[in-house]
Amino acid sequence: MSVSISEKKEELLLAQAFLLAANKCRISLRDRRKLITKAASLQNLMRQNQAATEKESPVFLREDVFINFHMSYREAYQQLQRENKKYPADLTVILCTDQAFPRRLQEIDSCPSLLFGQGENWDILNFPSLISVVGSRTPSHYGMEVTRCLARDLAQAGVVVVSGGAVGIDTLAHRHTLAAAGRTCAVLGSGLNRPYPHSNKSLFSQICSEGGLVISEFLLDEPPKKQNFPQRNRLIAALADALVVTEAGEKSGTLITADFAADYGREVFAVPGSVFSGRSRSCHQLIKEGASLLQGASDLEIVLPGKSELVLSAEEKADAGSSGKTSLSEEEQLVLQCLCIAPASLTDLSRRSQLPVEQLALLLAHLRKNGYVDRARGLYTARASCYNF
Amino acid sequence: MKESHYSKITTCALSGIEGVLIEIELCLLPGLPSFEVGGNCDSAVRESRDRVRAAISSGYYSFPKGRVLASYAPATFPKSGSAFDLPLALAVLQASGQVSRPRGASPLAAFGELSLDGRIHPVPGILNRLLALEKSGIKDVIGPACDFDCHRFLSDCHYHAVSDLAEAIEIYSGIVPASNSAAKRRITEDHSENAGKSAGRPSILNRLAGQEAGIRAITIAAAGWHPLLLIGAPGCGKTSLASALAEILPPMTEQEILQVLLIEQVSDLPTYRRDLAERPFRRPHHSITASALLGGGVPPKLGECTLAHCGVLFLDELTEVKTQALDVLREPMELKKIHLARSSWRVTYPSDFLLMAACNPCRCGERLEADAQCRCSEYSVERHLDRISGPLYDRFDLVAQLNRVKAPTLQASLDQSDETRTIAIQTRVRAAWERQRERCASSGAEFFFNSRIPIDCLMPFMQMNTSCQEFISELAAEMHFSFRAFHSVLRVARTIADLRAAEAVEEMDLALALEYRLALPSILSERSNTG
Numbered sequence: 001m002s003v004s005i006s007e008k009k010e011e012l013l014l015a016q017a018f019l020l021a022a023n024k025c026r027i028s029l030r031d032r033r034k035l036i037t038k039a040a041s042l043q044n045l046m047r048q049n050q051a052a053t054e055k056e057s058p059v060f061l062r063e064d065v066f067i068n069f070h071m072s073y074r075e076a077y078q079q080l081q082r083e084n085k086k087y088p089a090d091l092t093v094i095l096c097t098d099q100a101f102p103r104r105l106q107e108i109d110s111c112p113s114l115l116f117g118q119g120e121n122w123d124i125l126n127f128p129s130l131i132s133v134v135g136s137r138t139p140s141h142y143g144m145e146v147t148r149c150l151a152r153d154l155a156q157a158g159v160v161v162v163s164g165g166a167v168g169i170d171t172l173a174h175r176h177t178l179a180a181a182g183r184t185c186a187v188l189g190s191g192l193n194r195p196y197p198h199s200n201k202s203l204f205s206q207i208c209s210e211g212g213l214v215i216s217e218f219l220l221d222e223p224p225k226k227q228n229f230p231q232r233n234r235l236i237a238a239l240a241d242a243l244v245v246t247e248a249g250e251k252s253g254t255l256i257t258a259d260f261a262a263d264y265g266r267e268v269f270a271v272p273g274s275v276f277s278g279r280s281r282s283c284h285q286l287i288k289e290g291a292s293l294l295q296g297a298s299d300l301e302i303v304l305p306g307k308s309e310l311v312l313s314a315e316e317k318a319d320a321g322s323s324g325k326t327s328l329s330e331e332e333q334l335v336l337q338c339l340c341i342a343p344a345s346l347t348d349l350s351r352r353s354q355l356p357v358e359q360l361a362l363l364l365a366h367l368r369k370n371g372y373v374d375r376a377r378g379l380y381t382a383r384a385s386c387y388n389f
Numbered sequence: 390m391k392e393s394h395y396s397k398i399t400t401c402a403l404s405g406i407e408g409v410l411i412e413i414e415l416c417l418l419p420g421l422p423s424f425e426v427g428g429n430c431d432s433a434v435r436e437s438r439d440r441v442r443a444a445i446s447s448g449y450y451s452f453p454k455g456r457v458l459a460s461y462a463p464a465t466f467p468k469s470g471s472a473f474d475l476p477l478a479l480a481v482l483q484a485s486g487q488v489s490r491p492r493g494a495s496p497l498a499a500f501g502e503l504s505l506d507g508r509i510h511p512v513p514g515i516l517n518r519l520l521a522l523e524k525s526g527i528k529d530v531i532g533p534a535c536d537f538d539c540h541r542f543l544s545d546c547h548y549h550a551v552s553d554l555a556e557a558i559e560i561y562s563g564i565v566p567a568s569n570s571a572a573k574r575r576i577t578e579d580h581s582e583n584a585g586k587s588a589g590r591p592s593i594l595n596r597l598a599g600q601e602a603g604i605r606a607i608t609i610a611a612a613g614w615h616p617l618l619l620i621g622a623p624g625c626g627k628t629s630l631a632s633a634l635a636e637i638l639p640p641m642t643e644q645e646i647l648q649v650l651l652i653e654q655v656s657d658l659p660t661y662r663r664d665l666a667e668r669p670f671r672r673p674h675h676s677i678t679a680s681a682l683l684g685g686g687v688p689p690k691l692g693e694c695t696l697a698h699c700g701v702l703f704l705d706e707l708t709e710v711k712t713q714a715l716d717v718l719r720e721p722m723e724l725k726k727i728h729l730a731r732s733s734w735r736v737t738y739p740s741d742f743l744l745m746a747a748c749n750p751c752r753c754g755e756r757l758e759a760d761a762q763c764r765c766s767e768y769s770v771e772r773h774l775d776r777i778s779g780p781l782y783d784r785f786d787l788v789a790q791l792n793r794v795k796a797p798t799l800q801a802s803l804d805q806s807d808e809t810r811t812i813a814i815q816t817r818v819r820a821a822w823e824r825q826r827e828r829c830a831s832s833g834a835e836f837f838f839n840s841r842i843p844i845d846c847l848m849p850f851m852q853m854n855t856s857c858q859e860f861i862s863e864l865a866a867e868m869h870f871s872f873r874a875f876h877s878v879l880r881v882a883r884t885i886a887d888l889r890a891a892e893a894v895e896e897m898d899l900a901l902a903l904e905y906r907l908a909l910p911s912i913l914s915e916r917s918n919t920g
Contacts, residue, residue, distance in 0.1 A: 138766055167767055199768070278762075343759055345792045346904060347602040357605065358885070361900035365864070375911040378620075378750070378757040378790045 005089065012220070013080050014042040015093040015114050019219055021072035022113070025065055032113035033096050034060055035069075040097065046077065087220060090208060091192055092117045102126060108238045108264050112217040116192050119208035124160050124183050125215075125239060129304045132162040132240035132261075134254045135169025135247045140279050141343065141376040143247025145384045146271050147172040150246060153297035155182020159304065162187065162240045164232065165204065165214065167197055169246055174203060178210050187239065188216040189224055189232035196224035230256050237261035242303040244269045244294055248282035258286055267303045269294035328372075331355065335363050336372060336382055343379040394418075396483035399498040399527060400476040401518035402468050405689070405729075405736035406651045408514070408521025412462045413473065415480040420456035426477075428461030431469040440471075441478045443505040444554055453485040467733050469688055472512040475501035475531065478554060479561055491563040495528035499557065502533070507554040509533045514655040519548055531557050537665070542647055592811040593633045599794035600626045606789035606905070607634040607745075608814055612821035613839035613884030615877075616722065616744040616784055618707065618777075620908065621791030623754045627747035630791075631672070631703040634745055636811065638701070639819045640666035645699045648739060652698055656691060669700030671742075675707075679714040683721070689729040689736045694721045697742035707746040708776045715781055718744065722784050746785070748777070750912050757790055757912065774912065786840055786877045788908040821887040839884040840877075847879055852893040860896050864903060878902045 022032050039045035048070075061069070094101050095114045102125035105111045131154055135143060151173045154161050161177040163170040165186035177184040184207055190196040192214065195204050204214045217235065218228060233253065237243055237260035245268070248254040258268045268291040273280025287293055294300070328336070338344065338352040346364075350357045364380060367373040374383050394417040401408045424438045445452045459477060461468055476499040482488045490497065500518055502510040511533040519539055522530055523546035534550040551557045597604060603619065607630050610617040617634075619627045641649065646665050673682065673693045684692035693702060704710055721727050725741040750756040751765040751773050765773070782788075822838075828850060829836050837843075842850055853861075865875050879894075881902035886894045 197768075345602065345757075345759075345790065347792070350601075357601075358889075358897040358901050361904050362897040365860075365900040365903060369864075369867070375907065377763075378792075378908065378912050379759055 008089075008092065009087075011042070011093050012087060012091060012116075013077060014046060015095075015116070016219055017073055017077035017080055018042055018045070018114070020076040021069055024072045024076075025069045027061070027065070027069060029110055029113060031060055033111065036095055036113055037097055042095070046073070085221075087193060088118070090118055090120075091220070092120055092122075094122055100126070102239055104130070104240070105235070105238050108234075110234060111238075112235070115215050115217055116220060117216075118192050118204065118214040119212065121183070121208075121211055121213045124211070124213060125185060127160050127183075129158070130160045130162055130185075130240040131300060131304075132236050132243045132257070133169070133173040133246060134163055134236060134243065134257055135173075135245055136249055136252060136254075136279070137166055137168035137170075138249075139168050139172070139247050140273075140277065141374070141379075141381045142273060143169060143279065144172055144376070145374075145381075147246045148176045149384045150244065150271075150294075150297055151176035151182070152180040154300075155180035155184075157297070157304075158182075159300075160185060160240075162236055164189070164236055165195075165197075165200055167199065171200060171203060173246075174207060174212075178206060178212070181210075183210075184212045185239070186212070186214045187232055187235045188214060189218075189228040190216065191218045191220045191222035192216050193220040194223060229253065233257040234260045237266060238264050240266065242267040242269060242300060244271070244300070245283050245286060245291075246271045247273060247280055249279050250281045252282040255282055255286070258291065267292060269299065271295075328367075331359075332363055332367055332372075335360065335367065339373065339380055339382040343376075343381040345379055349380060394484055396480045398476045398480045398483070399496070399522070399525075400473055400500045401498060401522050402466065402472070403470070403514045403517060403655055404466070404734075405691075405738055406514070406517055406655050408518040409466055410521060410525055411466070411468065411473070413459060413476050413480050414462065415457065415459045415477070415484050417453050417484050418456040418458060422454055422456070424457045424459075426459045426461065428464040429467050430461060431467065433470055434461070434468050434473055437471060437474045437477055437503075440474050440503045440505060441481060444474070444503040444507040445478055445481060447505065447507045448555055450482060450487050451485075453481065457481065457484075467688070470512065471502040471510075472500040472514075472518075474503035475499045475509060475554070475557060478503060479557065482558065488558050488562050490561060494563055496526065497529045497531070497561065498522045498527045499531040499561070501531070501551075501557075503554065509551055509553055509557065511535070513657055514651075515539065516542060516654045517651050519543060519546065520651075522546065529560070531560055537650070542650075592808055593629055593636055594811045594814065595808070597626055597629055597633060598810075600630070600791065602789060603627070603630045603791050604633070604814070606630075606787055607637065608818060608888065609881065609884055609905075610634060610743065610745065610787055611637050611818045612888050613786075613825075613880065614743055615786035615840045615881060615884065617746070617787045617789065618782075618785040618909075619745070619747040619789050619791055620750050620757070620912065621747075622756075622758050622793050623749060625791045625793045627791060628705055631701065631705070631745055631747065632670070634703075634743075635668060635670040635701050637814050637818055638668050638743075639815070639822060640664075641668055641699055649699050652691065652695055652739070656696060658696070669697055670703065671697040671700065672703045672705065675705060675709040677710065677714055679711070679717045682714050683717045683727055684729055684736075684738055685731070687731045688734050689731050691738045692727075694718070694727060694740040694742060695738040698739050699741060700743070702742040702744050704744070704746040707748040708773055709748075712776055712778065715776075716778055719780060719784065744785075750774075750790075757792055759792075770912070774909065782909065783871060783873050783877075786881050787905045789905055790908040790912070817888055820890065821884065824887045824890070839880050839887065842880055842883065844876060847876060851879060851883060853895075854893065857894065857896050857899060861899050864899075868903075868907070870906075874906060878906050881905060 039048055093114055093116050096111060100122040133150060147169050151161055155177045161173055161182060161184045163173040163186060165188050174184045174186060186204060186207055188195060195201055207214055233256050237257050243258060243261040243266055245254045245258060261268050268286060270283040270286040270291045271294045272283060334353055338349055344352060346357060346360060350360050364373055372383055374381050397412060397414050400411050400413060402411050426435055426438060442452050479499055500512060502512050504510055515532055515535045516539055519530055523543055527546060529547050531549045531551055534552060539548050549560045603626055606617060609615060611634055619630060621627055649669060671693050682692050683694055684690055721740040722744060727738045727740050729736045751763060751770045753764050756763040756770060825839055826836050832846060882894050882898040885898040885901055
């Protein structure tokens, strides 16, 4: 796909003008797709436009709407040309008719007519196995660890991880996939020229530079409107073979994503949490309503045929976990045991383990270096590798 | 010019906490009645003419008729305040021949504010002026009454505290040469009485049983003079810990007492410390402005940083303090003094304080509590803690995280109350100070605290073995420490070892020191979990 810079810019302009005109004339998603399919390209549509006659009006659109659309399309295009805005060079656009357009999206009724992308790795969305991982924006340490382990295992098995690029679980899913040299796709609820949340800007460029993709169906300068996010969630649900909710509290937006996934016939998985904490309440609700319970990446095997690596890696890990733990000293094991009860501060831990604070600090420094212990929200917490997850 | 129409007297002005010698010359000239003063005087000094005229006329003396001209030297030094009333009045009386100093009498100086009926009001900086006058060889000084025993700090200069102009004239003309020792004795008694009171106060530390993390942090801070930041939920005892810190610091040396007194004298504040050796403890409200913290105005007045000299400056609710005010703290923390330059004034105030600050981890304050739900988003937590700028945060050697004390422990803390705990901690801190002093003496350096060990002395002072060095360099590389952060970890580890009374710093000291360095990043948990 070698297109010159000016051609790419032209494509972006046309795509934006198309969306603007279609929005203005309230053309449905299906009719938008039909328009594009009929004209084969946006360029053709514009050319057609220049010679627009009433005869050419397609049967699926009312005549006046069609004429109106063509006028707005041309106006919007000219307006954008006059504005001559500068956009990042790596922005691309893909039409629903393109070969590289995600085939899983084409299956759904509300498939967008075109998608904007940052980066050119559109092929990852047609990989044999994609999993969406979503969850709370304010996760607990438990939720973070679950997401970390899951993203790592999926990445190692060559599965593409799709998420929403929001803070919290989404960010962790992207980050840990990248950390395990995996590929990931972020679906944004705002325009690509105004990525939201802003704090994740560097994450998005990292995703693009490491073989991933950031996509959005919105105009490049679209602000992060509240109503965009449910719309974005439908893409997250549709793009993957299955949806995993790792942690979600009450009234979570992930419930909307799960609803979409169920509508599209995608398997929904939810990771259970403590019944006391309330931080996994939405996950529990999903399980009650028929979602599958997820204990580890190996549970995803049913939706990912031919991914025996998942099961294998889980078994290996269990072996490695138990053999690695025996190399720890008696005191280190005592500290880990105390931590497995509940996260604790240094003082509490000293009370629990009956060890002096100075010695404990040293033990914890070593445990942290070896990845057994983490310090989140000021409290020491056992990492997943301490349990036989 | 006839001898009797001219007079000269020495007095003293203030520049910061330093006294500056001023000569007042006065002469009576023929002409229409007038009274003029010259020599870079501000309006407060010029107002003194009317007070002097009224005070002289109120007694058995008369104000001279004709033209009165007074000149203050050196004229380059800007003069302000009301302390020149008394010397001006004495100069008028001397020039008009109503009083005279006996021949061969020792050099004399005077300062004090006059009221219209001739009484003498106190002025700021009595001790500061006395020390400057003594240094220049003045033997007798007349001035207003002082609320502490100044003679403790004077060697051969004699201070005559007087209550009105008539008394001052008596001393000036040599009628009462003896010191008014009765007043002196009275003040000394007061002082010893107060000292007894402060020792009998119940210790704050007792109320903090169960808050071990906090007590450990303030002990280390006190032992090595390390700036300390406490982060914890509301009601976990941060403010009580601040008072406890002031309590466990060893008393001041004679030299420090003098420095603190000099500052207090010019501050317009009544002495609030019951015992002179008790360290200052300043706790400004969090709405404080930059100039109230640092000092400012024309002439430049001192701020809280200077008032906390040799003691503790406690900033509660650090995240609520204006960022502009917070960032001015950086220079005094490095230089231990403040240079203020305002138009024609150049003043330097000492400000060697131990900074202690406290704040909540987030808006709702519950973020660090295991069993409570924090309602704050990651973004709001970041915004909350971002109010402490990076450079300022870097200067806190100790950042301690506090958790609420659990109810059973709380109950136990109410039951037991022993003074021995406080005394034990005080002894440990004092012993740690002694160790630092010895170490500095043996290396031929002046005394400094562990928090101030120069970089070239740092490694010899640590006495680490090779496994320790590997441990710390590995960790430093992993944590991406700045140079300052790395050195501060080493300095804190040195203090922890000193508290153990150990010669060499060991791995566990370094691990505990790291604990305090990593507290803040761990509150922003999402960042810490990326590794």
